[in-house]
Amino acid sequence: MPPIHRCSEALLSLDLSGKVMVVTGGNSGIGRVTVEQLARQGAYVVLACRRVAEGRRVAEEILASGSRGQVEVQELDLASLQSVRDFSARVLQVHPVIHGLVNNAGIMNSPMQKTQDGFELQFGTNHLGHFLLTELLLPALKAGAPSRIVNVSSCFHDKAMGREGRIDFEDLNFERRKYDGWSAYAQSKLANLLHAKQLSKVLSGTGVTAVSVHPGWVRSNLIHFSMPVFLQDILLRPLFRLAGMLEPWEGAQSTLFALLSPEVSNQSGKYFSQVGIYRTREAQRGGWPLHSPNPHAHDDGVAERLYQVSREWVGLA
Numbered sequence: 001m002p003p004i005h006r007c008s009e010a011l012l013s014l015d016l017s018g019k020v021m022v023v024t025g026g027n028s029g030i031g032r033v034t035v036e037q038l039a040r041q042g043a044y045v046v047l048a049c050r051r052v053a054e055g056r057r058v059a060e061e062i063l064a065s066g067s068r069g070q071v072e073v074q075e076l077d078l079a080s081l082q083s084v085r086d087f088s089a090r091v092l093q094v095h096p097v098i099h100g101l102v103n104n105a106g107i108m109n110s111p112m113q114k115t116q117d118g119f120e121l122q123f124g125t126n127h128l129g130h131f132l133l134t135e136l137l138l139p140a141l142k143a144g145a146p147s148r149i150v151n152v153s154s155c156f157h158d159k160a161m162g163r164e165g166r167i168d169f170e171d172l173n174f175e176r177r178k179y180d181g182w183s184a185y186a187q188s189k190l191a192n193l194l195h196a197k198q199l200s201k202v203l204s205g206t207g208v209t210a211v212s213v214h215p216g217w218v219r220s221n222l223i224h225f226s227m228p229v230f231l232q233d234i235l236l237r238p239l240f241r242l243a244g245m246l247e248p249w250e251g252a253q254s255t256l257f258a259l260l261s262p263e264v265s266n267q268s269g270k271y272f273s274q275v276g277i278y279r280t281r282e283a284q285r286g287g288w289p290l291h292s293p294n295p296h297a298h299d300d301g302v303a304e305r306l307y308q309v310s311r312e313w314v315g316l317a
């Protein structure tokens with residue numbers, strides 16, 4: 001099992017009173033633990049989710065557990081650009097200053113489906129929805145500087161079940177190539193990483209830091225398109241744990257490190273993990289910027305082109 005590093009107590013007890021944080025997919029898995037921890041530290045957290053009733057139930061549980069901060073639930077369906085626009089308008093009206101945006105929500109290995117705007121579902125949800133959200137919230141993030149954007153990517157941006165992560169500009173939506181759920185996931189997670197990389201250039205000098213993270217292999221609902229969740233949670237859990245599967249609170253450590261650690265502010269565009277998945281000394285130490293094994297993750301041209309295409313596709317160009 002690779003080493004997993006917990007954030008320091010000092011980081012997890014920083015006073016976040018007066019800080020506004022937005023976390024997508026905050027009702028489940030890694031996102032839920034992230035919301036819980038930020039609220040515990042006194043932050044005002046906007047829990048963005050597509051199932052509002054479930055989000056409210058989670059928010060009530062978090063607040064009942066004695067957190068010092070606040071949790072506001074707002075509806076957001078990343079598979080609809082209109083929903084992203086509506087969410088952003090509502091949030092900006094109340095919060096013209098935002099200090100942290102965690103682009104956490106995601107789906108993995110879904111069957112071929114399209115978003116409401118006609119994009120392949122994983123690329124549309126994991127990347128394009130978050131891309132538009134980030135662009136629309138940027139004025140508030142700039143107003144909140146020094147502020148952070150954390151994209152929850154994955155080590156599967158490199159290879160997902162053997163499928164290499166690459167951005168296929170000729171066929172981003174799998175209209176000409178045969179659809180494969182793992183290739184689509186790898187493409188979307190590489191897009192998360194490249195998005196943060198390009199943001200670091202676009203936002204240079206603004207005080208807004210953008211990074212991506214790999215949370216580790218985490219027990220969550222993400223698996224549901226690949227196997228029934230109860231298999232992972234009950235029958236296979238001891239075996240998976242031995243093989244390195246983490247609990248959500250462990251998986252949230254990478255996000256929290258990237259969002260809160262002072263060491264990250266001068267590392268914009270980099271890729272972090274608290275899980276020592278790569279065999280370099282830096283990776284084993286956790287937290288430190290990692291060197292992705294995927295050559296496309298280091299290609300400035302791909303990052304810039306993806307940014308421009310994304311702007312066009314979400315209607316901002």
Ligand SMILES: NC(=O)c1ccc[n+]([C@@H]2O[C@H](COP(=O)([O-])OP(=O)(O)OC[C@H]3O[C@@H](n4cnc5c(N)ncnc54)[C@H](OP(=O)(O)O)[C@@H]3O)[C@@H](O)[C@H]2O)c1
Pocket residue numbers: 024025026027028029030031049050051076077078079080103104105106107108125152153154155214215216217218219220221222223
């Ligand atoms: N678990 C892992 O091993 C692992 C490894 C590497 C990276 N990651 C990344 O970690 C992030 C969090 O995943 P997780 O493991 O915590 O899984 P999870 O428990 O399934 O959480 C995913 C969250 O995304 C939300 N979501 C999905 N589609 C959405 C949409 N169209 N609009 C708004 N929200 C949507 C889900 O909402 P619902 O509850 O309504 O479905 C849920 O809140 C993902 O980006 C994932 O790619 C996870």
